[in-house]
Amino acid sequence: MDRVLPRRINWPLIGLLAPATLLLVIIFLVPFFQLLITSFWTYVPGTVLPKTAFTFENYTRVITDTYNLSVYKETVLISLLATVVTFVLAYPLARLIAKQKAAVKSLLFVLVILPMIGGAMIQTLGWMTLLMRYGAINGTLRSLGIIHQPIAFLGNELGIIIGLVQSFLPLMIIPLVASLGAIDESIENAARSLGANAIRVFFEVTFPLSLPGAIAGSILVLMANLTSFVTPSMLGQGKIQVFGTYAYQEAIQVMNWPFSSAFAIFFIVFTGLVALLVSYLSRAMTRSRIRAQEALYE
Amino acid sequence: MNDKIVAKLTNGIALIVLAFMLLPIIVLFLNAFNASRIFEFPPRGFTLEWFIQLSNSQEYQTSIRVSTMLAISAVVLALVTGVPAAFAIDRYQFPGRNFMQGLFLSPLLLPSIVWAVGLVQYYARLRILGSFPGMVLAHSIIIIPYVIRLVLSSFAFLDRELENAARSLGASPIRTFFEITVPLIIPGIIISAIFGFMISFTDVVVSSFVSGALYIPFPVRVYSELRSEGIDPLTIAISAVIMAAIILIALVGEKMIHWSKYV
Numbered sequence: 437m438d439r440v441l442p443r444r445i446n447w448p449l450i451g452l453l454a455p456a457t458l459l460l461v462i463i464f465l466v467p468f469f470q471l472l473i474t475s476f477w478t479y480v481p482g483t484v485l486p487k488t489a490f491t492f493e494n495y496t497r498v499i500t501d502t503y504n505l506s507v508y509k510e511t512v513l514i515s516l517l518a519t520v521v522t523f524v525l526a527y528p529l530a531r532l533i534a535k536q537k538a539a540v541k542s543l544l545f546v547l548v549i550l551p552m553i554g555g556a557m558i559q560t561l562g563w564m565t566l567l568m569r570y571g572a573i574n575g576t577l578r579s580l581g582i583i584h585q586p587i588a589f590l591g592n593e594l595g596i597i598i599g600l601v602q603s604f605l606p607l608m609i610i611p612l613v614a615s616l617g618a619i620d621e622s623i624e625n626a627a628r629s630l631g632a633n634a635i636r637v638f639f640e641v642t643f644p645l646s647l648p649g650a651i652a653g654s655i656l657v658l659m660a661n662l663t664s665f666v667t668p669s670m671l672g673q674g675k676i677q678v679f680g681t682y683a684y685q686e687a688i689q690v691m692n693w694p695f696s697s698a699f700a701i702f703f704i705v706f707t708g709l710v711a712l713l714v715s716y717l718s719r720a721m722t723r724s725r726i727r728a729q730e731a732l733y734e
Numbered sequence: 735m736n737d738k739i740v741a742k743l744t745n746g747i748a749l750i751v752l753a754f755m756l757l758p759i760i761v762l763f764l765n766a767f768n769a770s771r772i773f774e775f776p777p778r779g780f781t782l783e784w785f786i787q788l789s790n791s792q793e794y795q796t797s798i799r800v801s802t803m804l805a806i807s808a809v810v811l812a813l814v815t816g817v818p819a820a821f822a823i824d825r826y827q828f829p830g831r832n833f834m835q836g837l838f839l840s841p842l843l844l845p846s847i848v849w850a851v852g853l854v855q856y857y858a859r860l861r862i863l864g865s866f867p868g869m870v871l872a873h874s875i876i877i878i879p880y881v882i883r884l885v886l887s888s889f890a891f892l893d894r895e896l897e898n899a900a901r902s903l904g905a906s907p908i909r910t911f912f913e914i915t916v917p918l919i920i921p922g923i924i925i926s927a928i929f930g931f932m933i934s935f936t937d938v939v940v941s942s943f944v945s946g947a948l949y950i951p952f953p954v955r956v957y958s959e960l961r962s963e964g965i966d967p968l969t970i971a972i973s974a975v976i977m978a979a980i981i982l983i984a985l986v987g988e989k990m991i992h993w994s995k996y997v
Binding site: 446449451452453455456457459460463464466467468469470471474484485525526528529531532542543544545546547548549550551553554555556557558559560561562563564565566572602605606633634635659662663665666669670674679680683684687688693696697699700701703704707 | 878929942
């Protein structure tokens, strides 16, 4: 429609953009500056508002405190494990969905997205009733005679990983379905008619072609796992401390705002670096794979 | 190995994964009718007791009312600001266009828990911590990215020829916008409104940071209850009702406006 010359002030355009921009700047961006500033202030125990004396103390604690380091280790370990499990589980389901006709596909899509739109609280509540000491899973296993003592799912990494995988599977499945659905079936058929069996077709044709979706999904899920709060808080029952639960504890319960601000800044830098590293590594992997295949067919 | 066996095996695994994803939801539905007061498995018998108690519980009704009001207000604010912004991004070429789009989507990309740590301090300074307007503003931020994305994708589906036809038949740009463009992007707006409502209604992270003692949204109530007292059958019953509503909306929405193609 209207092509606008950049130098003239375009009032309708400004009018369209201004409300959303103002809202985002005032409510979304300014709090990040607040974080940055408070992270250099001094905490006074017993009061909420910190002293404005400049200090690096908070960052020193973020980086060197051994308890904090164990929290990072726990968070990264749980998140990586959950991401790998999510990927492995998502793939067959994404493939099944991608192959369906439109009507079935859209029904499956709605079912798959339910854990996401249902919200973390309801999913976690369901998991708690399933995973409790006398919950549905332990009850079923016991009545079948498979176990005699209930398995402890809550208050440890196992329950958290189960909860995280279920909550964030949609984030992996959606990009995977898009990637798998875009693959031209004649390529797979060609490989098959040349004598490759199903497993070989999958690893040499389907899987490499689905890598963009797999990478996008993995990054989304890894980030979601690293920044999760409700699932580790409820299923960990306060016994497992990860980034999210620790930030909540320091900001809301201890009310040490300078430290929680420094922690939050560190956290966002850390997750940003992880995302960059993962996308760099996976792109490098894809490239070397393509090169290896080109060398093979030359 | 035989190709057919491999295919059957992977499809079997896929269905197990689907069952795993829906397991907590299914169990919630079953438990809502479980007769024992203390949570027990296997269930002791069928009852509607919890649903009857629910309709008499002031506390639950209040938190549901707070969540509903909050979600509606936040959706309205996100639509009023987000739809014009999406329109501007779709129709205008201007310097910093990509930057603006990035800004509008950023609440989806940056971890909300980090933002919440800053927001609680910021709100405390502005003296709006725990206030209803403060909560509405915060929730509209987490909804805006969805509005922008869904409305932008409905602009992408829109056939520009219809607008051109209206213009060439003598309709003014404003008339064309309201009579041709808006009706065509209505599905995108409805979907983002419903999505936004669900996001706000089920949010725990942002709410548990900025809600005070006066307005406690439903998920925050459940969260603090589970941390202190354990599972109350009423909580399970009400969560089952909410989940049933979400499933119904999702299925009807898919049937009527095929929302999955916008995601």
